[in-house]
Amino acid sequence: MSDERSREVEARLRVVVDRYGDRLTPEELEEVRKALEANLDAANALRSIRLGNWDEPFSVFKPVRRKGA
Numbered sequence: 001m002s003d004e005r006s007r008e009v010e011a012r013l014r015v016v017v018d019r020y021g022d023r024l025t026p027e028e029l030e031e032v033r034k035a036l037e038a039n040l041d042a043a044n045a046l047r048s049i050r051l052g053n054w055d056e057p058f059s060v061f062k063p064v065r066r067k068g069a
Helices: 005-024 027-045
Strands: none
Touching: 005 027
């Protein structure tokens, strides 16, 4: 884990501990840490994709009319 990623996970975990630490067990805090790491990885993966203003969404909404409506 990079130092920057580690610092970000620790900072976010401190917020959770400050707010909910008295209600969480050490095992639950470890699960929160793992979830934070996974969410941070997913966010970084999304940020790495560069989109231009012309890029279309993956799926295009196409409304369907019901017969008789």
